[in-house]
Amino acid sequence: MENDTKKKLESLGNKVAKEIKERGNPSIDIPIRSLKNTIYDTESNQLKLGDKVSKRSFLNISHAKSFMQTLLVASATKDLVKGGHHTSLRDLYYMLKRTLPNSSENTFDTQSESDPCIVDLEVTLNVLRENLNLNADIRGRVVGKVEVVDRGDSVDWSKLGSGGWAIPSNVEGIEIKKAKAKYILVIEKNAAFERLHEDKFWKDNDCILITTQGQAARGTRRMIQRLSKEFNLPVYIFTDADSYGWYIYSVIKYGSISLAHVSDRLSTSNARFLGLTLSDIEEFDLKKFTIKAEEVDLKRAQEMLNYSWFKSPEWQNELKLMLKHKYKAELEALSGKGLQFITKKYLPKKIKNKEFLP
Amino acid sequence: MVKNDAEDLAKKMREVSVAEFFEKNRHLLGYENLTKSLLTIIKELVDNSLDAANEAEITPTIKISIKQIKDNRFKIISEDNGPGMVEDKISYAFGKLLYGSKFHRLRQSRGTQGIGVSGAIMYSQLTTGKATKIISSTGKNKIHEIEMMIDVEKNEPKIISHNEKDNEKGWHGIKIIMEAEGRYTEGKQSILEYVRQTAVANPYAKIIFDNPNSKIVFEKVTNEVPVQPKEIKPHPYGIEIGIFRRMINKSNSRNIISLLTTDFSRVGRNSAIEICRISKIDHKRKPNTLTHDEIDRLHEGMKKVKLISPATDVLSPLGENLIKEGLKKEVKGEFFVSVTRPTAVYRGNPFLVEVGIAYGGDLKQEGSAQLIRLANKVPILYHQGDCATLESIIETDWRRYGFSQSSGSMPQGPLLFLIHFASVWVPYTSEGKQAIANYPDIVKEMKLGLQEAGRKLAIYVRQKNKLKEKMIRKQIFERYIPEIVDSINDLTGIDKKKLKEDLEFITKKNTKLEEEKENGK
Numbered sequence: 001m002e003n004d005t006k007k008k009l010e011s012l013g014n015k016v017a018k019e020i021k022e023r024g025n026p027s028i029d030i031p032i033r034s035l036k037n038t039i040y041d042t043e044s045n046q047l048k049l050g051d052k053v054s055k056r057s058f059l060n061i062s063h064a065k066s067f068m069q070t071l072l073v074a075s076a077t078k079d080l081v082k083g084g085h086h087t088s089l090r091d092l093y094y095m096l097k098r099t100l101p102n103s104s105e106n107t108f109d110t111q112s113e114s115d116p117c118i119v120d121l122e123v124t125l126n127v128l129r130e131n132l133n134l135n136a137d138i139r140g141r142v143v144g145k146v147e148v149v150d151r152g153d154s155v156d157w158s159k160l161g162s163g164g165w166a167i168p169s170n171v172e173g174i175e176i177k178k179a180k181a182k183y184i185l186v187i188e189k190n191a192a193f194e195r196l197h198e199d200k201f202w203k204d205n206d207c208i209l210i211t212t213q214g215q216a217a218r219g220t221r222r223m224i225q226r227l228s229k230e231f232n233l234p235v236y237i238f239t240d241a242d243s244y245g246w247y248i249y250s251v252i253k254y255g256s257i258s259l260a261h262v263s264d265r266l267s268t269s270n271a272r273f274l275g276l277t278l279s280d281i282e283e284f285d286l287k288k289f290t291i292k293a294e295e296v297d298l299k300r301a302q303e304m305l306n307y308s309w310f311k312s313p314e315w316q317n318e319l320k321l322m323l324k325h326k327y328k329a330e331l332e333a334l335s336g337k338g339l340q341f342i343t344k345k346y347l348p349k350k351i352k353n354k355e356f357l358p
Numbered sequence: 359m360v361k362n363d364a365e366d367l368a369k370k371m372r373e374v375s376v377a378e379f380f381e382k383n384r385h386l387l388g389y390e391n392l393t394k395s396l397l398t399i400i401k402e403l404v405d406n407s408l409d410a411a412n413e414a415e416i417t418p419t420i421k422i423s424i425k426q427i428k429d430n431r432f433k434i435i436s437e438d439n440g441p442g443m444v445e446d447k448i449s450y451a452f453g454k455l456l457y458g459s460k461f462h463r464l465r466q467s468r469g470t471q472g473i474g475v476s477g478a479i480m481y482s483q484l485t486t487g488k489a490t491k492i493i494s495s496t497g498k499n500k501i502h503e504i505e506m507m508i509d510v511e512k513n514e515p516k517i518i519s520h521n522e523k524d525n526e527k528g529w530h531g532i533k534i535i536m537e538a539e540g541r542y543t544e545g546k547q548s549i550l551e552y553v554r555q556t557a558v559a560n561p562y563a564k565i566i567f568d569n570p571n572s573k574i575v576f577e578k579v580t581n582e583v584p585v586q587p588k589e590i591k592p593h594p595y596g597i598e599i600g601i602f603r604r605m606i607n608k609s610n611s612r613n614i615i616s617l618l619t620t621d622f623s624r625v626g627r628n629s630a631i632e633i634c635r636i637s638k639i640d641h642k643r644k645p646n647t648l649t650h651d652e653i654d655r656l657h658e659g660m661k662k663v664k665l666i667s668p669a670t671d672v673l674s675p676l677g678e679n680l681i682k683e684g685l686k687k688e689v690k691g692e693f694f695v696s697v698t699r700p701t702a703v704y705r706g707n708p709f710l711v712e713v714g715i716a717y718g719g720d721l722k723q724e725g726s727a728q729l730i731r732l733a734n735k736v737p738i739l740y741h742q743g744d745c746a747t748l749e750s751i752i753e754t755d756w757r758r759y760g761f762s763q764s765s766g767s768m769p770q771g772p773l774l775f776l777i778h779f780a781s782v783w784v785p786y787t788s789e790g791k792q793a794i795a796n797y798p799d800i801v802k803e804m805k806l807g808l809q810e811a812g813r814k815l816a817i818y819v820r821q822k823n824k825l826k827e828k829m830i831r832k833q834i835f836e837r838y839i840p841e842i843v844d845s846i847n848d849l850t851g852i853d854k855k856k857l858k859e860d861l862e863f864i865t866k867k868n869t870k871l872e873e874e875k876e877n878g879k
Contacts, residue, residue, distance in 0.1 A: 013849025020846070020860045023867070058842070058861075059868050061831055068838040071845035078849055100837050107841065 027057035045269035140220030144208030396540025407438035453515020497530030555737035595706025670701030709781035721772035750804035
C-alpha cells in the first residue's frame with residue numbers, strides 16, 4: 001500500500017515534469033468536487049463522484065498559485081510516506097508555510113488553503129488521506145460491549161468508565177474481535193450521549209452508542225460502517241431536528257459531496273433515521289421547547305429539498321414542515337419532559353415500533 | 359436672484375447712509391466674519407488686477423502681501439503691472455460703492471462678485487479708521503499717489519492727500535495699500551487656497567504671495583493669454599426684471615419697437631411687433647411712459663416669442679491647453695486631460711463649460727477626488743455641496759471609467775477635477791455667490807464635459823493597469839518557479855537546473871505570446 005501511494009505521487013511528478021520538458025503548459029487534472037459533479041447512485045445508495053475534471057495549469061494566472069501549492073503538498077506527503085511518518089493536517093500546513101523570496105507572499109496563508117490540496121490529491125490519485133499518512137481530526141466516542149485490538153492493545157469498550165473510547169482518525173489497522181449488540185445508536189450531541197451512558201442505556205438495551213460530536217469525522221464514519229458490516233448490525237441515527245442535524249444523517253448514510261470519491265469506504269447505506277423529526281414535536285408535545293429557525297437553517301433546508309437523496313416523501317415532508325413552521329428542536333428538548341424521558345419513553349417506543357425515516 | 363439684489367442694493371443706497379448699508383449687508387458682500395473678510399479683500403484686489411491686465415492684453419504679474427500688525431489687524435499691499443488708471447478716474451473708481459458698470463453690462467468678467475475694491479476700502483475704513491493709499495500710473499504720465507477715504511454720507515471719495523512723482527522707468531499699474539481687521543488661516547477655504555487655485559486658472563500670470571507664514575511665488579508657465587470676451591446686448595430670454603425696468607426707464611427710444619430692436623440682441627422688427635401683441639401693449643408707445651404692470655407684461659411676453667439663440671462667440675474660455683498647464687503647475691500628476699465644451703445657452707445667457715482632470719502622481723491614492731471650481735476664471739471656495747459642478751460629478755458614472763464610486767458620492771482615487779463655468783452671467787444659488795445653480799442645461803453641459811474627459815482618462819488608466827498587470831503576471835510566474843522545481847525534483851529526482859531552465863523558457867514564451875495577442879488585435 002505504502003509503495004503504491006508513493007508510486008502514484010511520483011507518477012504525478014513525472015507527468016508534470018514531462019510537460020515541462022516538452023515546454024508546454026504543465027497542468028494537473030483534478031476531478032471537480034461540487035454538487036454538480038456529485039451523482040446519487042440509487043443502486044449502491046451512495047454519493048459518487050462524476051467524471052468532470054478541472055485543469056489546474058501553471059500558466060493560468062488564477063491557477064498558478066494553487067498549481068504550485070498542490071505540488072508542494074504532493075512532495076511533502078511523498079516524504080511522509082517514504083519516511084513512514086504520520087502527521088496532522090495542521091502540522092502539514094506549518095511544514096509548508098513560508099514566505100516566498102523577494103516578496104511578501106506566503107506559500108500558504110491559512111490552513112484552509114492546504115487542506116483542499118490534500119483532498120485534491122486524494123481524488124486525483126485515487127488514494128486515501130490515511131494512505132498519505134495524514135491524520136484527520138479525532139472526533140467521536142463510543143461505548144458498548146465490544147472488544148478491539150488497537151496497535152497491539154486489547155480494549156474493551158464496556159470497561160472504560162464515563163468517558164468511553166475515543167475513535168482514532170485512522171481505524172484501518174484496528175481489529176474488531178467481538179461485538180455483542182442488537183443495533184448501533186449514533187448520536188449527534190455529546191450531552192445526549194452522556195445522558196444515555198449514565199443511564200446505562202447500552203447495557204440495558206444491548207446496543208453500541210456512538211457520538212459524532214457534530215458532523216461525523218472520517219474515522220467515526222468508517223468505524224460505523226465497519227461495525228455494521230462486520231457484525232451485520234442495524235444503525236439508528238439520532239440528531240437535532242434541524243437541517244444541519246439531518247444532513248449529518250445523510251453524510252453517514254450516503255456520503256458527502258466533498259468526499260464523494262470515498263463514499264465506498266465511509267458510508268453506511270443501511271442506516272435509518274430515528275429522530276428528532278418535526279413530526280416528533282407534535283407527537284410528543286414538544287412545541288414549547290422549539291427554537292426559532294435561523295435564516296441559514298431555512299436556506300439549508302431549501303437546498304436539501306433539491307438533493308436527489310432527500311427526495312423520499314418522508315424527507316420532503318420533514319423539510320417542508322420546517323420551512324412552514326420555521327422552528328427547530330434540539331435533542332436536549334426531550335429533557336423538558338423529564339430527565340429520563342429519552343431513555344425510558346422516547347427511544348424504546350421508537351425502536352420497538354420501528355418508527356424510522358428512510 | 360443676485361442681479362436683482364444688486365439693483366435693490368443700489369436703490370437702498372440712496373435711502374440710507376453707505377456705512378449703514380454696508381453694516382446691514384456685510385453677509386451679502388463677503389464680510390461676515392474676520393476670516394472671510396480678509397479673503398474677500400484679497401479676492402477683490404486680485405480679480406481687479408487680472409481683469410485689468412486681460413483687457414489691456416498684458417501678461418499679469420501680481421504681488422500680494424499680507425502682514426500681521428497686531429491681533430486681528432493686517433496690512434495688505436497689492437501691486438500689478440496692468441494698464442493703470444488716469445488720475446481723475448482713480449478716486450471715483452475706488453471711492454464710490456457700486457460705481458462700476460459691471461452690474462449692468464453683459465460681458466464675461468471676474469468682478470461681478472462682491473462690490474469691488476471700493477467695498478474693501480469701506481471695510482478697511484470701518485474697522486481701522488484709516489485711509490487707503492492708491493498708487494497708479496499709465497506708464498506715460500507721472501506716478502500718482504492718492505490717500506483717500508469714502509464719505510459715507512454722500513457715498514463719494516474724499517481725497518486726503520495727492521502727490522505726483524516722476525515716472526522715469528515708465529512703470530504702469532496700480533498699487534493699493536490698506537489696513538483692515540481680519541484673521542489669516544491656511545486650510546481648505548483660505549486665502550492661500552484661493553491664490554493657489556487662481557494660479558491654476560491663470561497660468562499666464564505670475565503671482566507673488568507674501569503671507570504671514572511664508573512667501574510663495576507662483577510662476578507663469580505660459581505666455582498664451584486667453585481671447586478677450588465680447589460685450590453683448592441682453593437676450594430677451596435671459597434679462598432679469600430689475601434690469602429690464604431700469605433699461606426702460608432710462609430709454610430715450612421713440613417707441614417700444616425701437617427699444618427692443620436696438621437694445622436687445624436677436625430681436626427684429628417682426629419679433630418686436632409679436633412681443634407687443636402677446637403682451638397686449640401698443641407697440642407705438644414710448645417706453646418711458648409704460649406703467650409698472652405693463653413692463654411686467656412685456657417682460658413676460660418677450661419670453662413667449664420664438665427667437666434665435668444669443669451669439670455664442672462672446673465668451674473667453676481658458677482653453678484646453680491652459681487648463682492642462684494650470685493643473686500641471688499645481689499638481690505633480692502623471693496624466694492630465696482637459697475639455698472645452700462649445701458654447702451653450704441657459705435662459706438666454708450664453709455659457710460654456712470646461713473640464714480638467716489631473717490623475718495620479720502626488721495625488722492621494724485613497725479617498726475622494728478633489729475639486730477646483732471656477733466661475734469666470736475666479737475660484738469659488740464655499741458651498742461646494744450646493745454647486746452644479748459637484749452634482750455633475752456625482753451624477754456621472756465613474757465606474758465606467760475604471761474608478762470606484764458609491765452612489766451619491768465623488769469617485770475615489772488620485773483625481774483632481776477642475777470645472778470652469780464661463781458666462782456673461784453666472785447664476786449663483788445664494789447671496790454668497792459661491793455655488794452655481796443647477797439648471798438642467800448647465801448640469802447637462804458639465805456632465806458632457808466630464809464624460810468626454812473621463813473617456814480620455816479611462817484610456818490612459820486602462821493602459822496603465824494593463825502594464826501593471828503584466829508586470830505582476832511575470833513576477834508571479836517567476837516567484838513560483840523555485841518552489842515548483844524543488845517539488846518536482848523531490849517527486850521525480852529530475853535535475854533542478856534543467857527544470858528551472860525549461861520553466862523559465864515557458865514563462866518567457868507565454869509573456870511574449872500575450873504581448874503579441876495584445877498588439878495584434
